Amino acid sequence: MSVQRTQALAPCFHCGLPVPPGTDYTTIIGGEQKSMCCPGCQAVAQTIVDGGLDGFYRHRDASATTMDSRISSEAHLADELALYDSEAIQAEFVRHTGDEQAEAMLVIEGITCAACVWLLEHHLSQQPGVSQFSVNMTNHRARLVWDPSQTKLSKLFGEVLRIGYKAHPFHPNREEQLLEQENKRAIRRLGVAGVGMMQVMMMAIALYAGALQDMEARFVEFIRWSSLILATPVVLYSARPFFLTAFRDLKTRQLSMDVPVSIAIGGAYLASVWATIMNTGEVYFDSVTMFTFFLLIGRYIEMQARHRTGKAGNALLDLLPASATLLEEGREKMVPATELKPGDVVLVRPGHTLPADGIILEGSSAVDESALTGEYLPISKNIDDPVVGGTINVEHPLKIRITDVGPNTRLSAIVGLLDRAHAEKPVTARIADRVARYFVLAVLITSATVAGSWYFISPEDAFWITLSVLVVTCPCALGLATPTALTAATGTLRQQGLLITRGHVLEGLASATHIIFDKTGTLTEGNLSIQQMQPARELNSINPYSIAAALEQASEHPIARAFHPYFQIPSVNTRVKVNAGVEGEVEGVRYRIGKPSYAAELYQGVTPDQPDHERQWLLLSDDQGPLAWFALDDQIRKDAAFTLNVLKRLGLKVGMLTGDDSSAAARVADELGIETVKQGVSPDQKLAYINELQSNGASVIMVGDGINDIPVLAGARTSIAMGSATDLAKTSADAVLISSELERLALALMVARKTRMVIRENLSWALLYNLVALPLAAMGFIAPYMAAVGMSASSLIVVGNAMRLSRLPRIRRKLRE
Incomplete structure (x- = not known):
């Protein structure tokens, strides 16, 4: 069994990490087929071979299959780091911006505590050409922004190594x-x-x-x-x-x-x-x-x-598919999506996800961009229209020419912004880090003083008393007090569907006095449903719901989903016309449903006027004339009323800002009991309103989802974008409500307040423990073994107290009370 396990986890010839079972990535090096752990290593190795640099592998020791052994020789290290200056290799993890700056996402190996993060950021930020280097303590990812004309990437990798760490290009599989x-x-x-x-x-x-x-x-x-x-x-x-x-x-x-x-x-x-x-x-x-x-x-x-x-x-990274259908000389070939390059032509069938950014060469279809844009209705796309990786083709096959892959795609840009945001630290954590560093110095000075004093008082006791002082006053509890609470709270909220993208979010949520909502897509679901059916003529025994549902069964359009609950009888000879409607036969009669002009073409008559202009109306017709109107409208989220009541109970003032100037805004506000309503306002007016509140001392949370919400999301102290928000809204916000369940906002607020309480408890306990233990140890009342137990118990108490934030039943009960 052990032999089979060793074979299954054979090392990657390029990077030395284990090759996952079931993978088949290989490269011919020196006339032999070598196994790779992922498409990234395969592409890098092939680039090295194609560039005539395979001598690097020949000079490398045959036993050097791990990362540690590969850096044992300075000559080999210099050769390896120089490879990262290759544009072909950088294409996988480096993105070039328009201001002659480059941005790279890295994974740092060897980080053990907050002091490591501070040392890395302090040292790398002082290197020539580096404008920003930030490290996320949670996942050990680093964001590097530098000027390649001033400093080579290999030199910066070497600087990371010189201070005792290892930097790797970020790849999800490699990070795992x-x-x-x-x-x-x-x-x-x-x-x-x-x-x-x-x-x-x-x-x-x-x-x-x-x-x-x-x-x-x-x-x-x-x-x-x-x-x-x-x-x-x-x-x-x-x-x-x-x-x-x-x-x-x-x-x-x-x-x-x-x-x-x-x-x-x-x-x-x-x-x-x-x-x-x-x-x-x-x-x-x-x-x-x-x-x-x-x-x-x-x-x-x-x-x-x-x-x-x-x-x-890593949830956002899952939007891109693992494979793609590549078209080569008219033949279809399944390839890993990571192997695509600009200029490749791929086929994307209905229901499949686009593997990368590109331009449509053939076909027309509706593309669901809700994951990136927040627009719940699919967008009609035709030849020469740009499409975005991570979006879903809804109706018809498309042939797409790839334009951007890897770090240059819009989705990768969003992930990069989120990682950059995660590297930020809240004020409490920065204060705790500084206090811990000064505390270490104070401990060393105190220990030296105690040692000198006891040397003259009782030399035989000086050593063990000094040892007790060093052990009992170890600032581990102080150093863990804030990070463990923040890590536990952040992890809990992520599991509950709230992705925090700025370091100050928990503080902002805990101290908030006002929460302001957008309407469409935020308080409402952003999904159409049938609000009303109005006959256009005498229906007799005709059931317009079942006929409309039968026609719409052939469409994947969100409008069609509103009719799915009414499906009873099938339709035949159904045809879908993009951005118009559906035509088909039901029980021998031909019908159309869709835009009034499209439906009127069936009976070749005058297009009737729709009942009103406050909602979206679809017309159902047969060859005799119009049959019925269907009013479709957005509906209020099911948990909106409950969430707003909880927020009010927690002491927050609730308001609504919306660009909608129709009666729908007043209807939503009335149903949800929102007294402060500003409707028909522009993005500038939204921002001005928030700034006015904050200038008067309010701590505002803004929740929105659209492009028009971007200025106010950026201007509010704490901003939250819905999971269906536009990509720009997500990157402008401090947190993303991935689940789109408003109830999670109230839960997040309670978790944030509990986190603030836990941090205060942890810091108070850590300081109190040291203030009490230090004099006792210095006077010889605490033996070394007692100091070890006390210090460890203190640290475990802090960690255990923070882990309470991972248990939600009690918080949920309070939410429901």
Whole structure:
């Protein structure tokens, strides 16, 4: 079984990551067929070979199949990094803007805490040509904006490596593999630490009991050496990341919480080794292993929450299909969508998703762009019209010439903007980071002072008291207080359908005083439904609903969906005319339904006037004349009334801004009980109204979905775009309500308020714990093992308190009360 598993997870010849089972991506290198893990590596490897650079692979050590072994030689490293300067390779993850700037999405390997993020951002931002470098702590993605004419990308990759991290081009599959590898390493380190701690603690209990009962010296020596053997793997393997991070931070003249942690673990271990070898003094192997184990537990829980949040953030990437139908010399060929390039011609059948941006060469159809534009009605597309990847072809086959792929597509631009937004930090997190860094310095100064004082008071107690001070005051709880709460809350809200795209959203939601809604597509569903049927002549036994439903069964248009509940009898010889209507035979009689002019062509008569102009009317006719009118209109969301009542109960003032000046706006406001209504307003007037509220001290949440909402979404302190919003509205907003269920807004508000409370509780507990524990440890009342338990318990309390934000039943009950 183990042999089969090893074969299934053979390393990719290019990047060294495991090749997923069932994949078949290969490239001929040196006359041999080499396996690749994904289309990206296959394309890069083929580019290297085509460019005559395959000597890089020949010079590389045959055993270098992992990322670590590939960077062991400086010469090989320089060759590899130079490959990232190739335009062909950069095409997959670099997007060039119009102002001679380039933007790249990266995944950073080696991040362990907020101090890592600060170090990366501080160091890279100081490099020539770099205008922005921001890192998302949650998913370890980084957004790099730089001037390629000033600095090569390979040099920036080298700078990341020089300070102790590794940068990879962002690819969803590769990111998942890196996260999986990180999780496996963490479990192995935690397992070794846990087993070692349990065994060492048993030895320590025997040692403590022996000291009380005057155990023989030879047994004491045996227990000490046994503890040394058991504790060594814990220190050298499980605690290794702490030492590496502390060394890296000291080398770059930075202070993080890993510095006092490493001093405590390393100092206690070395002192215990000395005491064991010399058979004199105290040993602290139990404190070392316990300290390492509990600290790893806290970090593992935080990592799991971060991984869940990172995976939930990839939802937009799923809009693009995995494959496409490529047309080559008149033949159809299924290829991975990632292998498409500009100029390729693809066939997109009805119901299929467009794989990339392009231009229509043949055919006409309606394209559902609701995922990107928020327009619930499909848009009629004809030859030479542009189409967008991620949208859905609704009615007829289309032949499309690809114009943009990869990072140049509109969908990739949206994802890039969201990742950029995720790198922002709320004010609370930035303050906590600064406090933690100063606190580390204060801990080191205090420890040195305590050591010097006790050296003169009681030299034999100086070491263990100083060790207790270092351990008990480790600022892990303070450093975890804010990030764990924010990560848990953000992950919970993403799972509930609210995608946060700016760092200040939770603070804005928690302190909001007003919430303003757009109408169409926000308070209403944005989907048409039959509001009224009005006969145009005597119907006798004719049922216009069943006839209209029979005709509309042949169409995938959203208008047709309004008739689907009334389907009873089939139609034959049905024909759909794009942007006009449907014609067919029902029980031997030919009918038409659609625009009045189209329906009137069947009986070749005068087009009748529709009953009113407040709603959209469809005409059903036969060859004798018009039969019936159907009024279609948008309907209020089912959860709108409940949500607005909850928001009012939470103390928010609810208003509505809409460009609709018809009676529909007043009807919606009246049904939902909204007293503050501004209708028929322009985008500028919406923004002016919001600015007036905010200038008077209001904290405003704006919820919208259309292009006309973009200025006000950008101007409000906190803005939320509906899941059906336009792509520009989504990128202008601070959060996206992917589920489009308004009830999630009230839930988000309650989660935000609870998050604010949890952060305050965590910070208060962390500071109170250190204020109480530090004097006790400095006076010698806390032994090292007690300090390890207290510090670990403090961190676990903070993490456990934050994890309460992942449990929603209590919040939901309050929502329903």
